[in-house]
Amino acid sequence: MGVEGGMKCVKFLLFIFNFVFWLCGLALIIVGILVQVTLHKNVMIKDAAASAIPIVIVVVGVVIFFIAFFGCCGAWKENYCMVTTFVVLLSVIIIVEIGAAIAGYIYRGKVTAIVQTSLSDMISKYNTTAEVAQAVDNMQKDLKCCGANNSTDWGKYMPDGNSVPDTCCVNITKDCGHGTMTDAIKVYQKGCNSAVELLLKKNIQWIIVAALIIAFLQIMGIVFSCMLMRGIRSGYEVM
Template identity: 65%
Template sequence: MSLEGGMKCVKFLLFFFNFIFWLCGLALIVVGVLAQVSLHQTIKMKDLSASGAPIVIIGVGVLIFFISFFGCCGAWKENYCMVTLFSILLSLVILVQIAAAIAGYVFRNKVSAMVHDSLSDMISLYGNSSAEFKSSVDALQEQLKCCGVNGSSDWGDFRPDGISVPDSCCLNVSLNCGVRAMADAAKVNQRGCGPVLEELLKKNILWVIVAALVLAFVEILGVVFACCLMRGIRSGYEVM
């Protein structure tokens, strides 16, 4: 009788964990989409690996979203095949997440070069680009309170006078506030966007790595519960 009660507890714990996995999968999809949109709206990444990270997050989210469905149905109906498939697929997802966390840790060392190259391209193309492109560069500088790649002097070719910067570099943005104000710290942000963006990306990557490892630990518990339920079903115990 105690075993019957234990199996019933495992069944509902597995169902509960799968509901949590389902929410986590949905959250990963949303985070991945927002990250991808943010990258394209604020900075035009030259390195394709930057866009690869949000795509991986979306992919893992979609997998968890559908795998949790198998787990919920298998646990509720006590279907041995569905619970087995769930445990196998979830184990594969855990391996992918651990690999992605390791890749993210290694990738963070490339952030500096990636940011520098991408921002340099943005500045060099600013004068001959579309209004939408200019708007994305301006939004980046306004939001991060920065100017240029390493500093305001990076905008030396912005105008013929060599000492003007885009208005988005100003502390208080207004029309023509950046004219002949490149070195004026009272009007223009002197800190470059490179160090600011690099710090922001490294911080976000670290949080993603931590979240992936925590989620992997929770998923391991889900696999353990699935294996316990599989054993109970296979042994012919009534778990309802």
């Protein structure tokens, strides 16, 4: 009876952990989408590498979502094959996550370079492409910044060399940016490069928290699954 009760406890713990794991997969999907939307809403990035991290997060979230559902069913039905498959798939996910973490660490400096290049490119095309102009204006209004590195990046915006788009202004009004490039009272002097990096760091903090929670749940899921598999294989009743 002691073993039976213990296996029954393991069964329900595995079910609960998988349910929470399922919720974490859903959370990862949401976080990945938010990071992707936030990044591309503010910066028109052409380099596909910049989208790699949020896309990987979404993909892992989707896979975890379905694997956790599979694990819940296996635990509830006490099906040895389903639980074994769950352990194998979960182990593969852990390996993929480790690889993604290593790749993210290796290429962490590339994101800054990509953002810098993209912002400079957007500013150079501001007067020629309406879509780019709209993206830059939205970015400067939302992040309260001006130019890529600072307001002087708008030196070629107007013939006078001393004007910036109105969206650089602290208080946005028509023609507020004319002749006020270096006026810190009227125009934001902070560049959008640092503002975008700060935005990314805030999102990354949420990603790290989610990753730590999911890593814990994954390890616990494998431990409880192996215990349940042993109980099922030994022929104990765990209903």
